[in-house]
Amino acid sequence: MKKRMIPLLFTVLVLVLGGCMGPSEGTTFSRSLLKKPWEEVVKQAKGTDIRLYMWGGDESINRYIDEWAAPRLKKQYGVKLERVPVSDTQDIINKLLTEKQAGKNKGTVDLIWINGENFHTAKEQKLLWGAFADRIPNVKRYVNRETPDIRLDFGEETQGLEVPWGKAQFVFIYDRNKVKNPPKSMAELKEWVRNHPGKFTYPAPPDFTGSAFVRQALFETTGGHKQYVRGMEDERFNRKAEKLWAYLNDLEPYLWREGKTYPESLAKLDQLYANGEVWMTMGYDAARAAGEIRKGRFPESTRTFVLDQGTLSNTHYLSIPFNAPNPAGAMVATHFLLSPDAQLTKMDPDHWGEDMALDPERLSKEDQARLKNMDRGEAILPSDKLAKHRIPEVPASVVNQLEKGWKSHVAKK
CATH class of the missing domain: 3.40.190.10 (Periplasmic binding protein-like II)
Structure with missing residues (x-):
């Protein structure tokens, strides 16, 4: 995904104003979801819509979301996912900064594809909803969040504010x-x-x-x-x-x-x-x-x-903005996108092709066999070789x- 810092002048302006910004009114009630049983979150999300804002420059990634993930999310959980493409993730950060400055407590972004400099800015300016990673069952079950390449996002502690979605390697x-x-x-x-x-x-x-x-x-x-x-x-x-x-x-x-x-x-x-x-x-x-x-x-x-x-x-992540209109739907969508089926399908080069965020050792024997038998073609190095050569x-x-x-x-x- 694309990661460039917001323009300097705008950043300076927001940093000056940012010191006066506390948590937005209207988010306290929605954060009560973090204390509710997962079944209640799923119930609240059913029949709702969410908007996933993400870089839209790759046809394969777009098809994975639109043709594979979105229909299954709707069928399994009753959550309708709309992909909103952007040319650069910094555009989303600019939008959220403007909304926070204006006191807009209910925005239009439910979920963001984010990492790197943009996460650093969002965390620093308190543009993210809360530490929700521990509340997502598939994260607790399948993700090893203690590994440095997941715990640190370009050197920045994630602190549960974002959930790992996939891994990229140079x-x-x-x-x-x-x-x-x-x-x-x-x-x-x-x-x-x-x-x-x-x-x-x-x-x-x-x-x-x-x-x-x-x-x-x-x-x-x-x-x-x-x-x-x-x-x-x-x-x-x-x-x-x-x-x-x-x-x-x-x-x-x-x-x-x-x-x-x-x-x-x-x-x-x-x-x-x-x-x-x-x-x-x-x-x-x-x-x-x-x-x-x-x-x-x-x-x-x-x-x-x-x-x-x-x-x-590096690992890229999903996060919920501070004024997300439907955080329950965003949590359920994140849970779905971190399921073994969604992650293994995303890993298939016929869909997206990138490495998954899940720990292979935490998968079921059936899913481990599916991973082992996946034919990714000769042009892609084996997953174990890539893993052995990762540096953060x-x-x-x-x-x-x-x-x-x-x-x-x-x-x-």
Whole structure:
């Protein structure tokens, strides 16, 4: 999903006003749901409608919601789900900030697909309804919320304000007919690029994928990711990052178009790969290559790889805003979307293809067999291999430091 911070001027204005904002009137009664038996929540939700606001830029994801999830939610629980597409999650945050400032205690958003910088802002500005994760039976039953990649959302404690919905992992995508031995480290990637000039590049930050690639390089050139998990003050970060800028500048002459220009988006990089101009692309979706093959956009020989030291992973979440008109329906919808059937179906590349948020060891034997026997195609790495190579994301502050530094030390060189 897309994650960009709200415009600076608007953020400053809201931060100034935000100190005067307490919990909204009209939410206290709805939060009483957190103390009611689950059966009462289900009863209250029956026959109601909810609106799920989410990034709408992927056809497969949209179909999963509209054609698979929504009809089953309506049949099982009597809750009608309407998907409301947005181009960027920050637009939802802007909407909620405006409504809170105006004292609008009953909004139009029941459920949000959210993570990263947008969750940080929503939590900081008290835009979320409450700590509801412990009240969702399927979360308690199937999710291990103590693992760092679920408990922390880009370094931010979730505190039950959001429920994990799925996992994404950064992978490199390549054409095996052209790349016989994919690199296993950033050092090997540098060597490969030098030996194949013009056949590799990455999107220019602040493109989300380009920024993720730069984070990968940061970790391997400066001694690992753990030192950044809680953020780092600027002076120390700048000293550490000197090795990163040297690495990226050493790559530059051997990149596509000699590094004089970079693709401005992942879509542009994918097009270069599809046309054969470059032999690798990348992305924060372990199943994306398989989807692009099925659509006929990538060659059948497309495969994916991860690095030996691991690749970035993050969890994305569902959350209920502070002025949701139907929190009961939102809770029931979240429970349904965290069911093994919904999660395993979402994992199938014929639907969405991404990894589930559930702990496989907590599944029934039947569901574990379903997971084991799922054919996701050769272009998707096995789930156990992906899991062994996951490293957690870093706080938004580190992302901002990197994107600012890349402009100064790489783009302007």
